[in-house]
Structure formats: C-alpha cells, structure tokens
Amino acid sequence: MTAAATPHASVAPAPKRGFRLTPAALIWPALLYLILTTQVPFFMTVYYSFFRYNLAIPGARPFIGLDNYKNLLTDPQNLTILWNTVVLAGGTLILTLIIGAALALLLNRDFPGRALLRTLLISSFLVMPVVTAVVWKNMLLNPAFGFFSWVLTSLGLPPVDFLAQHPMASVIAMITWEWTPFAMLILLTGLQSLPDDQLEAARLDGASPWQEFRYVVLPHWTQAIQVVVLMETIALLQVYGEIYGSTSGGPGLATTNLPYFIYQKAFAEYNIGLASAAGVITVVLTNVLAAYMLRLLTRTSRSE
C-alpha cells in the first residue's frame, strides 16, 4: 500500500472562533457508517454463533457455547466445504497468475492493435458473475448443445457433461476466465513501470533473456504479484455468484464453498446459529490470510 507522505504534518490549521469543521468531524461520518454496517453486525454474528437458533423454530434459542463450531469442524462433510473453499481460491489464483503473467508479457511488446487488445481483454472481468455463470453453464458446458461438447465430438471424442463429471475443475476454469484480466492488468502495469535503462544495462552486460527476466524483471514485478495475490485471495474466498448461477454447490457438495454453504444454512434451512459460526470462520480465515499477505507486502516494499 502507499504510505501517505506527510511532509506538511506540522502545519497547524489557524485557530478561529465559532463553529469550525475539524478534520475529525469530516472523518467521523464515514467511520461511524462503516462501524454501524460492518462491525456491529459482525459482533452480532459472533453472538448468534453461540446459540442454537433456528428461525423456523421461534421462541427457543438456547445457549450452546462452542457446539456450532464443534459441529462445523468435526463433521467430515463440512471439512469438504472448507477444503473446497481453499481449492477453489488456490487453484484459481495459481492459474490466473500464470496466464495473467503470460498475457502481460505478451502485451508488453509493440505490435499493431495492442491498445485495442488490452482494452478488449479486460472484458471478462467486467461481466457480472451471475451472467458468466449462466452463460458458461448453458451455452458452453452443456453436454448436449454446449459449444465445448461440439468441439469434442467434432474431434471424435465423446461429449463430456463438464459440470457433472468435473464440477470443481469447470468452476475453476470459469472463475479463472473471469479473474485473469485482473492479474493481467495489474502485472502489465507493473511491467510498464520498469525503467528501460535497467533492461538496457542488463543487455549491455550480456544477460540472456532468462537472466534478464530472473534478475531484472522478476524483482521489479514482486509488488504487483503480491497485490494480485492479496486481492484475489480475499475476493476468491468469497466467490458466490458464480456458484449460485452455475452448479448451486453441486453435484452433492462438490462445489459448495463457505459462502454458498452459509447462504444455504441461513436462507434455506434458517439455521442462524450454524450459519453464523461458519460466517465467523470465513471472516477469521480471510483476515488471517489478508493480514499475513499485507505484512509480506509492506516488508518487500520497505526493503526496496
């Protein structure tokens, strides 16, 4: 993150009589709004997570301590969901990094139509996740009429019901399609801020393309890569619309991740207590990962 340069911190605003807008008065509305809409509900979520609380059974709301958490973390089914969440986020992250980096390197050259291509390539990131899901599910992955099946059969291969036979791989492919432009954009911007003279100096010293990449490009790229990792991890742990629109978490639990599980528990089964506990776990997981990556990020930007 950018550390705000504060060369003018010592300049005190001139004192005046009567009502004055103070910096604090300018900051508090935003702060208060965020506290009311994020911190308060989160603490309520923590509170609910200690109760057996089902909206379908009004009146009874016994305190059960950590039972919801125990239930969540010991039921093997729920461990599948936790694992799905990690596989989905991790798999997509790795693929978007590799494809995004390749695209960024390809676009970081001079060729006709480069600006147009760059503009067009960000499209899939801008498409509403539900639209992505619905279009992929129906028009591309459909076993009978889908485009991919037609490609397979015209190659003489049997058609594949992607979402039934390879649900997780299909969902990862779909979300990778969506997030690759993000990685590409950030990584390309990172590449373009590399001063030409550094590359020239390396070339004059007789560096091979690989050495050039390894010792000049890669170190410079670290920050952009870290931004991609941090932002995507946080976003991908929360993937919801894509699953809602394509597999609805199925078949079975094959593509159910934590957000989708919480949605089902809270809004289909009205199991507020269990959904809350899962919500707390998601927040903790996200924050631990984010804090860890943020620290990595600030450490490298300081060492530069």
Added chain:
Amino acid sequence: MKAQIRLRNALLTLVTYLIAAAFLFPLVWMFMAAFKTEAQAFATPPVFIFTPTLENFEKAMGTYFPALRNSLAAAVGSTILAFILGLPAAFALAVYPTRRAQGVLTWMLSTKFMPAVGVIVPLFLIYRNLDLLDTLPGLILMYTTMNLPLVVWMMHSYMTEIPYAIYEAAKVDGATVAQEFFGIALPLSTPGMAATALLCLIFAWNEVFFALNLTSANAAPLSVFIGEFKTSQGLFWAQLSAAATLVVLPVLIFGWVAQRQLVRGLSFGAVK
C-alpha cells in the same frame, strides 16, 4: 538474425491474438446468440452465419425494465451516498494527516475485506425488523458500505497528489476548511472522482450476494433478474443472451473507458 527476430515477434503477436480470441469467445458467443432465433441458438453444429433478429431483445424488455430501474437506482444512489460520506473523510485524511490517519485508512480498507457472509445474517434480521427487506433504500445502504472504503482510499490517493503549497496559499488568504474542501480539493480531483464513481457503479451493478438475500420482488436488481433465468427460462438461450447482453454492455463500456483508473482502484492505489 534480424529476420529471425522479426519472425519471432510475428509469432508472438499471433499467439497473443489467438489467446485474446479464446478469452473473448464466451462473450462473442453470447452476443451472437442474442441475435439468433431459439432454434439457431440451440443448433448443433453451431450456427455462425445467420440473419440477425431483434425479437429476443423485445421479449426480454418486459422483465428487464423494472430490474434495470432498480439496478440504476441502487448503483447511482449508493455511489452518491458513498461520495457524500467518503469525500470529506478522504480530504481530512489527506490534508490534515494525524498520527492516527494511517490507522484509520487501514481499518477502512479492512472493512472492505470483510466477507459479506460474516454480516449477512444479522443484517437480514435487522432489515426484517426495520422493514428494509426488498426495498431500494435497504439495498443502497449495503452498497454504500461496500463502496465507501474504496471512495476513501481512492480519493485519499488523488487528494494527496494535490501540491500542498496550494492549500498553504489559501490558508494565508484566510480560507476555512470548507473553502479548502470545496474550492481546492474537489475541483482539483475531479478526474479522480470520475474514475472512482465509475468503479463504484460497476461494483454495485455487478453485486449479487446482498441483492439476492435482501431483495426478492420489488427491489430486485439485474443480478437477481439474470439469476432467475437459470431456473425459470434456462432453456431460452437466445432470450437469455439478449437479456445478458443488455445487462453487461453498460459495464463493459464503462470499464473500457476507465481501464487506466481500474488498475489504481482495484489495487487501492498500490499500483498506479
């Protein structure tokens, strides 16, 4: 040697174009289907050449307009509210930085990282008690929460770029904080405001989790409207594509226009 490099470059360009084509294909396929008849949309082998029809767009319109109105209201309303709350905060943090300013900024960023599932259950219950479920104000309030940290971060980043000498000159002339805000900070960060607003609009337009859980019929935006196609009309591909095209096109155009600012906003100013 030179010819070899030229050949290599041409090949790399070709590869780039091929990958780009593959990436754009799902969207192109959707756009094409929007102008086909249902039979053509389903045909195997797929139809690539056909006489375009506008019939699907006419059919989709009926259900599209109420959802469009809700999406517009939610996106514009939340962007305006996030600006009203966020601009003064960004200004204060940029121009009057205290020791705690960085802490406040980081905390605000952390709220953006808060998974929606961590707050949705109590929010749903609160909304139910306050009669905010399935209302536009309810949706606008949540989207404001989502976009407020972004507004503060982006605008803080743009406002710190305004040379401090300008503020000093104004202070010498006896300008008040309000005059600095309205007279200097806002006019000089207009391009930043435009970029931030575009991002807020895109995020609110594409959001689905809050929309799905806090609205049902009256206030349902486009994300919910498209989601419903998967069950009720999943087999009408052409009509679905027409509706999806109408939903996606405004955001695509916005995003293409603002692509440079996109990088800055998406990375919260970490990459410029």
